[in-house]
Amino acid sequence: MGEDDESFRPPPTPAERTWIHPSELHALGGATAGEPRAGTDARQTWAPSFLVPTHQRFSGLSRITIQVRSASRAATIPVLAGVVGAAVALGAAAGLGAFDRRSATPVVGAADTAAPSAPGSLDIAGSASFATAPDVAQLVADAAPAVLRVEVPTLDGGRVGSGVTIDDHGTVLTSHDLVAGTTQVEVVDSLGRVHVARVVGSDPDSGLAVLHVDADDLVPARLADHGPEQVGSTAIVVGAPTGLESAATVAVGVISGLGKVVPLADDRWLYGMVQVDTRVPLTATGGAVLDLHGAVVAVSVGPPTGAAATLLGIDPNTGGLAVPIDVARAVAAQIHAQGSVRYAWLGIAGGDLDSATSLRLGVGGGAVVTRVEADGPADAAGVVEGDVITAVDGMAISGMVVLMTEVRASPVGSTVDLTIVRSNPSNAAPGQLPAVVKLPVLLVARPES
Numbered sequence: 001m002g003e004d005d006e007s008f009r010p011p012p013t014p015a016e017r018t019w020i021h022p023s024e025l026h027a028l029g030g031a032t033a034g035e036p037r038a039g040t041d042a043r044q045t046w047a048p049s050f051l052v053p054t055h056q057r058f059s060g061l062s063r064i065t066i067q068v069r070s071a072s073r074a075a076t077i078p079v080l081a082g083v084v085g086a087a088v089a090l091g092a093a094a095g096l097g098a099f100d101r102r103s104a105t106p107v108v109g110a111a112d113t114a115a116p117s118a119p120g121s122l123d124i125a126g127s128a129s130f131a132t133a134p135d136v137a138q139l140v141a142d143a144a145p146a147v148l149r150v151e152v153p154t155l156d157g158g159r160v161g162s163g164v165t166i167d168d169h170g171t172v173l174t175s176h177d178l179v180a181g182t183t184q185v186e187v188v189d190s191l192g193r194v195h196v197a198r199v200v201g202s203d204p205d206s207g208l209a210v211l212h213v214d215a216d217d218l219v220p221a222r223l224a225d226h227g228p229e230q231v232g233s234t235a236i237v238v239g240a241p242t243g244l245e246s247a248a249t250v251a252v253g254v255i256s257g258l259g260k261v262v263p264l265a266d267d268r269w270l271y272g273m274v275q276v277d278t279r280v281p282l283t284a285t286g287g288a289v290l291d292l293h294g295a296v297v298a299v300s301v302g303p304p305t306g307a308a309a310t311l312l313g314i315d316p317n318t319g320g321l322a323v324p325i326d327v328a329r330a331v332a333a334q335i336h337a338q339g340s341v342r343y344a345w346l347g348i349a350g351g352d353l354d355s356a357t358s359l360r361l362g363v364g365g366g367a368v369v370t371r372v373e374a375d376g377p378a379d380a381a382g383v384v385e386g387d388v389i390t391a392v393d394g395m396a397i398s399g400m401v402v403l404m405t406e407v408r409a410s411p412v413g414s415t416v417d418l419t420i421v422r423s424n425p426s427n428a429a430p431g432q433l434p435a436v437v438k439l440p441v442l443l444v445a446r447p448e449s
Contacts, residue, residue, distance in 0.1 A: 227324020239284025252277025280320030347376020
């Protein structure tokens with residue numbers, strides 16, 4: 001065949017072939033979105049349009065950038081956005097040593113264009129977040145050994161729930177309602193072993209109870225330092241197996257409320273509760289609420305019922321309540337030390353400040369005192385009916401619930417400073433401003449009812 005032979009044609013360029021050798025990858029570099037590569041025309045689109053994000057479609061070759069980093073070298077490889085191109089990219093990456101076993105860490109880099117993703121399109125850069133997203137299944141697997149199945153025998157067949165092992169001495173936190181009225185229950189650990197557990201104490205005012213299991217090989221949970229701090233954060237509720245299978249009971253949702261106050265049937269209230277927006281199965285009552293680090297941030301006390309569900313606007317089928325872990329720790333410590341929990345008592349009754357009185361007194365909010373218990377802490381400090389408490393230790397309060405929450409959180413025997421706005425007497429001079437006084441109050445334990 002001579003040089004002047006008209007039948008001779010130059011070999012096809014890499015862009016014109018349906019295959020490509022790894023050594024020719026460099027020949028594809030340099031094109032930008034919207035620019036056909038030399039030797040191609042607008043009809044040559046190597047990747048099907050449904051495989052390419054809307055904002056990344058252009059004439060010629062469609063490219064995705066895969067960045068691979070290792071201790072010894074780094075390479076950025078443009079490849080064809082199709083099955084053949086993907087295989088070539090992997091082969092080239094291996095040839096460049098990008099999968100060096102010594103310290104290879106693959107990183108998905110940005111695509112050729114930095115334009116934001118169109119609705120319904122694939123965001124290649126955003127997919128890197130999946131590499132760092134917590135593995136919920138792994139978090140549950142790590143936490144599950146610390147969650148025990150609690151079985152309470154009753155005349156009507158028994159109750160079943162969960163408990164959380166909080167130390168390596170056999171201390172287990174569970175729900176007060178689950179073990180109320182009994183002194184001994186059975187627990188089943190993650191290995192299927194059955195243990196007899198003693199009810200050390202139960203506290204209806206927190207919704208928690210403490211069990212003791214005479215075993216030194218139970219797996220303790222990893223406890224957070226405090227409860228959830230942000231509404232909207234992820235909540236993973238982990239309960240014990242139902243008994244029909246060996247897997248833990250799991251429900252995933254978000255923290256939908258903090259500091260909730262829940263009415264109880266005997267005219268008492270649960271304060272500072274955590275609300276989750278996922279249904280808590282009855283078998284998970286007493287179980288653990290995890291954050292995305294796998295730490296226990298609260299102990300589930302089950303779904304609200306009756307007046308509590310109505311007041312909070314929670315459907316028991318789609319929501320649940322839990323006790324923050326810092327409160328649960330304090331409850332467990334007191335029950336272990338003295339068999340019960342003592343709460344600080346102020347010795348008043350009252351309600352929220354109404355808008356008319358708020359305007360008259362010139363204050364934004366507070367708790368109006370309607371009754372003062374004789375010889376109680378408030379009475380001894382000089383609080384009188386009609387006083388409006390606007391702050392505790394300098395922290396403004398919006399109403400009676402916040403006041404009671406702050407008092408309950410204070411240790412018995414501590415002193416709190418109440419800021420009080422006192423209405424003027426009937427003989428006060430016109431235009432005289434209400435008196436503002438600060439009274440130190442020594443808190444005592446609430447009397448047993």
